[in-house]
Amino acid sequence: MIRFYNGRTLRFGGGMRVTEDEVWTDGGVISYVGQTPETLPAFEREIDLKGDLLLPGFKDAHTHTAMTFLRSYADDMPLQDWLYKQVFPNEAKLTPEMVYTFTRLGIMEYLSSGITASFDMYVKNDAYAAANIDSGFRTVICSGLNNFDADPENIEREYLKFNSLHELVSYRLGIHAEYTTCMERMRYAAELSHKYKAPSYTHLCETKAEVEGCIERYGMTPPQLLDSIGFFDYGGGGFHCVWMSEEDIDLFARKKLWAVTNPCSNLKLASGVAPLDRLARAGVPLAIGTDGAASNNALDFFREMYLASTLQKVTQEDAAAGGADRVLEMACVGGARAIGLDDCDDIAAGKRADLIVLNLRRPNMQPLHNIPRNIVYAGSKENVRLTMVNGRVLYENGEFFIGEEPEKIYEKANAEIKRCIR
Amino acid sequence: MIRFYNGRTLRFGGGMRVTEDEVWTDGGVISYVGQTPETLPAFEREIDLKGDLLLPGFKDAHTHTAMTFLRSYADDMPLQDWLYKQVFPNEAKLTPEMVYTFTRLGIMEYLSSGITASFDMYVKNDAYAAANIDSGFRTVICSGLNNFDADPENIEREYLKFNSLHELVSYRLGIHAEYTTCMERMRYAAELSHKYKAPSYTHLCETKAEVEGCIERYGMTPPQLLDSIGFFDYGGGGFHCVWMSEEDIDLFARKKLWAVTNPCSNLKLASGVAPLDRLARAGVPLAIGTDGAASNNALDFFREMYLASTLQKVTQEDAAAGGADRVLEMACVGGARAIGLDDCDDIAAGKRADLIVLNLRRPNMQPLHNIPRNIVYAGSKENVRLTMVNGRVLYENGEFFIGEEPEKIYEKANAEIKRCIR
Numbered sequence: 001m002i003r004f005y006n007g008r009t010l011r012f013g014g015g016m017r018v019t020e021d022e023v024w025t026d027g028g029v030i031s032y033v034g035q036t037p038e039t040l041p042a043f044e045r046e047i048d049l050k051g052d053l054l055l056p057g058f059k060d061a062h063t064h065t066a067m068t069f070l071r072s073y074a075d076d077m078p079l080q081d082w083l084y085k086q087v088f089p090n091e092a093k094l095t096p097e098m099v100y101t102f103t104r105l106g107i108m109e110y111l112s113s114g115i116t117a118s119f120d121m122y123v124k125n126d127a128y129a130a131a132n133i134d135s136g137f138r139t140v141i142c143s144g145l146n147n148f149d150a151d152p153e154n155i156e157r158e159y160l161k162f163n164s165l166h167e168l169v170s171y172r173l174g175i176h177a178e179y180t181t182c183m184e185r186m187r188y189a190a191e192l193s194h195k196y197k198a199p200s201y202t203h204l205c206e207t208k209a210e211v212e213g214c215i216e217r218y219g220m221t222p223p224q225l226l227d228s229i230g231f232f233d234y235g236g237g238g239f240h241c242v243w244m245s246e247e248d249i250d251l252f253a254r255k256k257l258w259a260v261t262n263p264c265s266n267l268k269l270a271s272g273v274a275p276l277d278r279l280a281r282a283g284v285p286l287a288i289g290t291d292g293a294a295s296n297n298a299l300d301f302f303r304e305m306y307l308a309s310t311l312q313k314v315t316q317e318d319a320a321a322g323g324a325d326r327v328l329e330m331a332c333v334g335g336a337r338a339i340g341l342d343d344c345d346d347i348a349a350g351k352r353a354d355l356i357v358l359n360l361r362r363p364n365m366q367p368l369h370n371i372p373r374n375i376v377y378a379g380s381k382e383n384v385r386l387t388m389v390n391g392r393v394l395y396e397n398g399e400f401f402i403g404e405e406p407e408k409i410y411e412k413a414n415a416e417i418k419r420c421i422r
Numbered sequence: 423m424i425r426f427y428n429g430r431t432l433r434f435g436g437g438m439r440v441t442e443d444e445v446w447t448d449g450g451v452i453s454y455v456g457q458t459p460e461t462l463p464a465f466e467r468e469i470d471l472k473g474d475l476l477l478p479g480f481k482d483a484h485t486h487t488a489m490t491f492l493r494s495y496a497d498d499m500p501l502q503d504w505l506y507k508q509v510f511p512n513e514a515k516l517t518p519e520m521v522y523t524f525t526r527l528g529i530m531e532y533l534s535s536g537i538t539a540s541f542d543m544y545v546k547n548d549a550y551a552a553a554n555i556d557s558g559f560r561t562v563i564c565s566g567l568n569n570f571d572a573d574p575e576n577i578e579r580e581y582l583k584f585n586s587l588h589e590l591v592s593y594r595l596g597i598h599a600e601y602t603t604c605m606e607r608m609r610y611a612a613e614l615s616h617k618y619k620a621p622s623y624t625h626l627c628e629t630k631a632e633v634e635g636c637i638e639r640y641g642m643t644p645p646q647l648l649d650s651i652g653f654f655d656y657g658g659g660g661f662h663c664v665w666m667s668e669e670d671i672d673l674f675a676r677k678k679l680w681a682v683t684n685p686c687s688n689l690k691l692a693s694g695v696a697p698l699d700r701l702a703r704a705g706v707p708l709a710i711g712t713d714g715a716a717s718n719n720a721l722d723f724f725r726e727m728y729l730a731s732t733l734q735k736v737t738q739e740d741a742a743a744g745g746a747d748r749v750l751e752m753a754c755v756g757g758a759r760a761i762g763l764d765d766c767d768d769i770a771a772g773k774r775a776d777l778i779v780l781n782l783r784r785p786n787m788q789p790l791h792n793i794p795r796n797i798v799y800a801g802s803k804e805n806v807r808l809t810m811v812n813g814r815v816l817y818e819n820g821e822f823f824i825g826e827e828p829e830k831i832y833e834k835a836n837a838e839i840k841r842c843i844r
Contacts, residue, residue, distance in 0.1 A: 108785035298800035373494035378720035
């Protein structure tokens with residue numbers, strides 16, 4: 001058992017609040033949250049929080065982890081050139097070893113940013129899953145079925161395999177996007193969703209051109225098209241959700257589909273700003289993702305949270321828009337529920353021990369007028385003191401405990417790039 | 423003498439480039455930049471960079487340092503309420519002791535973000551200057567003349583006093599803004615600028631309402647009005663520069679006035695996005711500022727740099743806009759020249775030893791495709807390994823060396839707030 005004491009706890013159940021409870025973990029589970037009892041059991045470790053804040057980890061609800069291999073490789077160029085001249089040709093060179101190494105690198109970045117779980121859509125999922133399991137990191141894999149897949153039925157085999165492989169790994173159904181997937185394959189994905197009564201996810205309404213193209217091809221927006229073939233009958237959601245019509249928003253609200261926003265990626269690729277306030281008012285559940293490091297270029301949840309709030313203010317010309325509390329709830333709670341990790345969404349007995357400690361004794365967290373706002377509006381990776389996944393400390397005081405030395409990972413990453421990319 | 427070796431250096435003179443030079447400092451000055459010579463002198467300290475990057479510090483070219491006292495105090499509210507119900511009434515309670523303490527807090531935040539100099543406009547400049555001198559930090563004070571000043575001529579006395587007080591402190595002339603300063607006082611500031619042949623600065627074109635109000639009052643935009651009374655005859659510049667007309671841009675280009683952008687503050691207060699690409703194309707020199715922590719809410723130059731680039735992309739719907747290299751030059755070189763610290767703008771023998779070391783051995787800086795882009799698009803305060811001002815290491819590996827313990831500063835800050843604000 002591990003004990004966290006002498007600090008603060010940010011809890012969500014029953015309304016977001018900061019308490020002075022202590023927290024114990026036992027194996028992969030939170031076993032106690034409350035005041036210090038008169039007699040204490042024996043602990044394997046006691047962590048003095050020194051006033052710091054313990055809270056549920058951030059969930060990265062849309063990412064492509066191994067795309068760290070293209071960070072800062074192709075920037076400042078038009079979207080189509082970026083995708084077709086840089087991303088796709090280089091992705092074709094990816095080996096399982098590269099996916100393993102660059103996933104390790106991405107996991108390190110998650111940990112240093114307080115992220116305790118990812119929702120990942122990419123390639124070579126065996127290598128990807130192994131990198132997560134070897135690191136002790138929690139991930140949900142999302143199938144990204146598209147026209148380039150040689151064997152579309154592989155997603156059913158993967159669904160069965162990865163949902164029974166390891167407690168840290170699970171798998172959800174999905175397609176890459178309408179514009180990369182033919183109707184036959186979209187229907188196949190929708191049928192699988194019905195067969196397993198499972199939610200479905202996809203990139204959706206990321207760019208204006210994507211929506212216009214879909215209307216031209218099918219006479220419907222991507223959400224309406226996918227809904228018309230039963231893709232969303234068991235829930236799920238969309239990544240990006242920038243260019244949503246009122247009807248799309250109504251559909252998402254009615255079916256309780258998750259809108260996962262990726263503000264940094266949408267800025268950097270010039271896609272636009274998702275209408276989060278409108279989505280929230282309509283009752284659409286919200287979560288946040290980083291997208292991949294090729295389009296962001298960091299996996300930094302503090303930056304995402306800051307922009308999930310402030311971009312609402314500037315686009316609506318209203319400084320009162322995009323409140324901080326909702327953003328923090330999207331990061332910690334919404335993300336967990338969006339990807340089916342409902343037991344990772346709070347600091348409470350019985351929940352999974354996926355939690356982080358933020359150092360409040362840094363200048364950007366002072367004075368202590370309002371801790372949640374300090375996190376959303378002033379927080380940074382320098383504040384991440386500890387990241388625990390499934391009861392194991394994987395990151396603490398700048399050091400990683402993931403079974404491999406950072407320098408080795410960097411060395412392999414740069415060597416693989418020299419060999420394959422340049 | 424201090425020696426930095428076994429790493430990389432980012433240099434700007436003769437074109438931005440990453441070299442493998444080593445760097446020596448002697449007192450407050452850079453004494454050598456080049457390859458390792460055959461014989462080495464005696465050093466008081468030798469710092470193994472381990473491959474990390476040494477570069478000129480970032481210059482925060484517009485800020486109100488002591489406004490850390492209102493961080494996260496008044497957020498998510500309309501601009502006018504924020505200003506008139508929260509900021510002004512609480513500023514009236516500020517004592518010199520509070521300005522000293524909250525300036526110390528802000529300086530810590532600068533150091534942790536790789537900022538080596540600030541251009542500050544605020545109140546109680548004696549206490550402000552003392553906090554900088556006591557911390558070893560470099561600052562340029564800007565007078566913020568407005569209608570609330572009991573004694574407008576004080577800015578001339580301050581001009582003379584603070585320009586001969588200490589090598590770390592200097593002083594520039596300026597007014598707060600057109601909308602807070604009557605014509606008589608604006609003329610007085612312009613006359614002082616002529617008397618001392620000194621540049622003048624002001625908040626300018628921050629909000630649409632400000633520009634519309636100025637046109638209503640004077641029939642001219644703020645830049646044109648100020649230029650018409652000779653305010654800019656010896657150079658200077660404007661803070662924010664969001665709502666600039668083509669004529670305003672031409673004026674700034676013709677007179678080589680500095681446009682200092684504050685992207686985070688402009689988002690959070692819903693003011694807009696400065697047209698940096700248009701300004702740059704017209705030949706307007708550019709720099710970056712954080713603004714105060716009450717409106718940002720952090721003094722984090724990585725966030726500013728990221729947005730100085732990516733907001734250009736999204737507002738122009740062009741992923742190729744707002745290139746990273748220019749942003750890095752604005753942060754390191756532009757900022758220095760904008761505020762008259764021309765000898766703090768590069769890593770070269772004879773320049774002031776105001777420099778930083780960025781840790782490249784963190785996951786967000788890997789792989790090493792392109793180091794400048796890694797900094798602008800993926801950098802974070804976790805990368806700041808060391809900050810040196812005037813030859814003294816003030817921050818290293820998360821620790822501050824500013825003559826007072828952080829915990830003491832936090833304690834005083836929270837106590838003063840309890841006493842005065844709440």
